[in-house]
Amino acid sequence: MAVSQNKLVQWIDHRLPVFTFLDHELNQYPTPKNLNYWWNFGSLAGVMLTIMIVTGVFLAMQYTPSVDDAFQSVERIMREVNYGWLMRYLHMNGASFFFIVTYIHIFRGLYYGSYKAPRELLWMLGVVILLLMMMTAFMGYVLPWGQMSFWGATVITNLFSAFPGIGNDIVTWLWGGFAVGNPTLNRFYALHYLLPFVIFAVVGLHLMALHQHGSNNPLGIDRKGPQDSVPFHPYYTYKDMFGLSAFLIVFAIVVFYFPNLLGNPENYIPANPMQTPPEIVPEWYLLPYYAILRAIPNKLLGVCAMFASIFVLFIVPWLDTSKVRSAYFRPIYKWVFWLLVIDAFALGAVGAHRPEGIWIVIGRVGTIYYFLHFLVLMPLIGWFERPLPLPPSIAEAVLKKRGGGALAGAAATRTKP
Amino acid sequence: MRPRRVLPALLAGAVIAAAVLAQPARPATAQAAGEEAPPLPDVSWSFEGPFGTFDRAALQRGFQIYTEICSACHSMNLVTYDDLAGPSGLGYTEAEVKAIAAQKQIADIDKNGQPIQRPARPSDHFVAPFPNESAARTANNGAVPPDLSDMIKARDGGARYVYGILTGFRDAPKGVEMRSGMNYNLYFPGHQIAMPQPLQDNSVQYADGTKATLDQEAHDVVTFLTWAADPTTEERKRTGAKVILFLLAMTGVLYGAKRRVWSDIEH
Numbered sequence: 001m002a003v004s005q006n007k008l009v010q011w012i013d014h015r016l017p018v019f020t021f022l023d024h025e026l027n028q029y030p031t032p033k034n035l036n037y038w039w040n041f042g043s044l045a046g047v048m049l050t051i052m053i054v055t056g057v058f059l060a061m062q063y064t065p066s067v068d069d070a071f072q073s074v075e076r077i078m079r080e081v082n083y084g085w086l087m088r089y090l091h092m093n094g095a096s097f098f099f100i101v102t103y104i105h106i107f108r109g110l111y112y113g114s115y116k117a118p119r120e121l122l123w124m125l126g127v128v129i130l131l132l133m134m135m136t137a138f139m140g141y142v143l144p145w146g147q148m149s150f151w152g153a154t155v156i157t158n159l160f161s162a163f164p165g166i167g168n169d170i171v172t173w174l175w176g177g178f179a180v181g182n183p184t185l186n187r188f189y190a191l192h193y194l195l196p197f198v199i200f201a202v203v204g205l206h207l208m209a210l211h212q213h214g215s216n217n218p219l220g221i222d223r224k225g226p227q228d229s230v231p232f233h234p235y236y237t238y239k240d241m242f243g244l245s246a247f248l249i250v251f252a253i254v255v256f257y258f259p260n261l262l263g264n265p266e267n268y269i270p271a272n273p274m275q276t277p278p279e280i281v282p283e284w285y286l287l288p289y290y291a292i293l294r295a296i297p298n299k300l301l302g303v304c305a306m307f308a309s310i311f312v313l314f315i316v317p318w319l320d321t322s323k324v325r326s327a328y329f330r331p332i333y334k335w336v337f338w339l340l341v342i343d344a345f346a347l348g349a350v351g352a353h354r355p356e357g358i359w360i361v362i363g364r365v366g367t368i369y370y371f372l373h374f375l376v377l378m379p380l381i382g383w384f385e386r387p388l389p390l391p392p393s394i395a396e397a398v399l400k401k402r403g404g405g406a407l408a409g410a411a412a413t414r415t416k417p
Numbered sequence: 418m419r420p421r422r423v424l425p426a427l428l429a430g431a432v433i434a435a436a437v438l439a440q441p442a443r444p445a446t447a448q449a450a451g452e453e454a455p456p457l458p459d460v461s462w463s464f465e466g467p468f469g470t471f472d473r474a475a476l477q478r479g480f481q482i483y484t485e486i487c488s489a490c491h492s493m494n495l496v497t498y499d500d501l502a503g504p505s506g507l508g509y510t511e512a513e514v515k516a517i518a519a520q521k522q523i524a525d526i527d528k529n530g531q532p533i534q535r536p537a538r539p540s541d542h543f544v545a546p547f548p549n550e551s552a553a554r555t556a557n558n559g560a561v562p563p564d565l566s567d568m569i570k571a572r573d574g575g576a577r578y579v580y581g582i583l584t585g586f587r588d589a590p591k592g593v594e595m596r597s598g599m600n601y602n603l604y605f606p607g608h609q610i611a612m613p614q615p616l617q618d619n620s621v622q623y624a625d626g627t628k629a630t631l632d633q634e635a636h637d638v639v640t641f642l643t644w645a646a647d648p649t650t651e652e653r654k655r656t657g658a659k660v661i662l663f664l665l666a667m668t669g670v671l672y673g674a675k676r677r678v679w680s681d682i683e684h
Contacts, residue, residue: 033684075495075567078649085649086656230682238678242671249664256657257467260570268571268646269563278606398683 025211030229031236032217034394038112039215040243041105046203047244048098053196055091063143065189067182070145071270089259095137096262097251099285102130110316111337113325114216120317122209127313129202134286134310136195139188141283146267151280153180153188159293162300179273219397220325221390228394279354287351288344294355295367305367312374319374321382329388333381340373454604457577458584460636464643467658470651471644473508478623479641480507482634485621487565490557490612492545495566496645499539505652507644514539524548558598560611569639569646576643578604583635586614 003019004010013019062081064073077084106126109115115123142153157174161167176183214223223229230236254261262284266277282290289306296302312319327334343366350363391397463472480501483493498518501507509517519536521544527533537544547553553561572578581604589601589608599609616634623629644650 033682072495078647079495079500085647085653089653230684234678235682238671238675242668242675245664245668245671249661249668252657252660252664256653256660259653265571265573265575268567395683 026233026237027231029211029214029232030223030226031215031232032223032228032394033230033235034217034219034398035215035236035239036218037243038104038108038218040240040247041101041108043240044101044244044247045098045105048094048101049196049199049203052091052094052098053200055087055094056193056196058087059091060193063189065143065186067145067185067271070143070185074144086255089255093251093255093259093262095140095283096285097254098133099137101247102133103285106130106313107341109216110340111327112216112218113220113320113322113327115317116320116325117317118213119209119216122206122212123317124314125202125206125209127310129199129206130313131310132195132199132202134289136192136199137283137285139192139195141267142185142188143192144267145185145271147269147271147275147277148264148267148280150180150271150273151277152282153184155280156282157184159299159303159306162303164300216325217394218326218328219391219394220328221394224393281352284348284352287349288347289351291347291351291363292367292370295350295360295363305371309370312371316374316378319378321379322385322387323382324387324390329390330381330385331388332385336373336377336381339369343369343373454606454608457574457581457604460577460580462576462640462643464640464650467654469654471640474625474627475637475640476507476644477509478625478627478633479637479639479644481624482616482621482638483565483641486615487638488543488546490546490553490562491565492547492562493543493566493645494545494564496543496648497539498537498541498543500645500648502539505648507641511539558611562612565642565645567646569643571646576639579642580635580639582610583616583638584631 003013003023009019059077062073062077062084064070074088077088079085081087109123109126138152138156142149157171157180160170160174163170172178174184175181176187214229217223264281264283266279269277281287289309292309293302293306296305322330322333324330327337346362347366347370350359350366353359355363391400463469463475483491498514499506501509501517502511502514503509506514515538518539518541521537522534523537523541523544525533525535547556550561569575569579574581582602585603585605587601587603589595593601593608595601596609599611600613601608602610616631616638618631619629620631620634621629627633647653
């Protein structure tokens with residue numbers, strides 16, 4: 001099968017079937033015809049990863065990983081390097097937007113049951129990507145060597161001291177010394193440059209797993225035949241490009257007009273180990289985990305709860321006992337899902353405040369509810385809930401929604417196998 | 418769920434939610450000291466808004482304040498004299514910048530390896546008032562005057578906060594016990610600031626004849642410091658306008674293209 005009339009393309013494809021591969025994964029790749037705009041966020045996350053790697057490589061060309069020069073070198077990028085301010089602000093805000101689209105992507109998966117068989121590994125690879133993103137973002141935040149860089153690094157690495165017996169040795173080993181210092185900064189830089197490429201590789205596996213069974217869809221029912229799907233190209237390439245362009249407008253407004261909105265002013269003060277800032281807070285995308293950490297009065301248990309809050313996502317495919325994927329047909333789970341969203345925002349707000357007064361209470365209730373959702377509600381609701389009847393096929397559901405009487409009849413005959 | 422309404426709402430929601438989440442940590446700084454600070458003064462600036470630019474005359478007056486008053490104690494290590502030149506700077510010519518730099522002496526090493534003092538060149542960073550932190554601390558009663566290069570970006574409230582500090586010196590209210598060498602300031606967290614009131618009416622004689630009131634001086638120097646914290650602000654806003662206009666057009670075209678591609682599919 002020739003993918004092109006072009007002789008050169010044929011010559012290459014015969015030896016290295018990249019064109020056949022692209023044809024298969026784009027032109028032939030069947031995608032449910034009923035995906036809504038929530039399905040745009042996977043490709044948006046891919047674009048953000050690319051933006052982060054490209055701007056990051058340019059920044060690395062001018063950045064100096066040394067405790068004496070790091071702050072100045074970042075300021076030099078901002079002030080003296082041509083378009084350095086653009087690269088830096090894109091990268092700095094890009095991290096936030098990468099997390100925004102990824103979190104939306106994850107909640108979309110939770111709502112529509114995209115983690116259920118046969119997509120368990122697809123989901124678990126996604127959780128691996130989230131973990132890698134959090135590590136990369138944390139280490140990247142240390143690189144400008146501002147006050148929050150230094151003290152954030154100190155607080156987070158110190159968490160490992162909670163492990164009984166070997167805790168302090170682990171911390172010394174992580175630091176490469178007896179305090180956060182030059183070896184710490186250097187290894188964080190090395191890893192911050194390495195991990196994005198690891199993420200890139202895991203994204204490759206994520207896509208491989210995705211293309212094995214294709215996308216889930218808002219109805220959560222399997223595709224039954226060609227009438228249920230469209231080829232990815234041109235239908236979803238155009239839809240994704242439109243979504244990307246709209247997304248970039250929001251990104252550009254923040255980068256060009258509010259570049260420091262999501263950052264902490266404290267990080268424009270050079271790191272000073274002798275002076276603790278009045279408040280040590282992580283970046284917004286880590287606040288919910290920080291809230292869970294602080295909700296538990298015992299340090300070791302707090303650290304365990306924080307890690308558990310991510311690791312519980314790995315077993316979600318088995319915690320959810322419902323046979324129905326989409327929350328659209330799950331009258332109880334639908335509400336519980338939105339409670340989880342509210343809980344995540346509440347925990348984020350708790351993480352941004354000092355642990356005192358009402359915030360302690362909200363933090364504890366929020367933490368308990370978070371684990372209750374996954375460990376108790378998910379399995380129980382799956383057993384007790386009576387889901388709404390599922391439509392026989394995507395094509396029929398689509399036509400019914402359109403309200404086309406005659407067309408629906410015609411399609412119904414078409415959908416008979 | 419109606420996708421057409423959901424997407425814009427979602428994007429707006431994501432940004433607003435993130436902004437709201439980022440906010441709460443901020444007032445905590447003032448609360449940390451126990452006493453509530455009054456709301457920051459509401460001042461209008463030439464550089465506000467998506468199309469705002471720096472008033473060049475205000476920048477030059479602000480630079481005069483920095484040179485004659487602030488620079489006695491505060492360094493601005495990240496700014497070079499070169500930055501002052503041209504339309505993206507303060508509007509000075511190259512020759513003027515050369516003359517400004519030459520007024521300062523800077524430590525260097527001559528051809529024979531001997532330490533010397535020479536006049537600063539435009540490529541030099543602003544000459545600092547003290548050779549090192551210890552000297553700065555000793556000269557200022559134990560408190561190091563912070564570097565002002567990034568001051569506007571390094572404080573909650575930015576320009577309004579710094580303006581508030583400069584105009585917020587008062588006599589300590591009855592019953593407030595001041596620590597030795599401290600001064601009462603309305604807007605400083607805890608109200609006790611080591612810096613004595615730096616600006617008064619007629620602290621400087623403006624070259625352009627503007628009346629040097631305290632408000633005017635504070636407004637001018639904050640304008641200068643805002644420029645200094647991000648000298649590429651105007652270039653950034655101009656670029657942003659072009660990028661966003663392009664993206665709006667492209668989004669429109671792509672929406673039309675998407676509609677056209679999907680027109681033969683029931684979905």
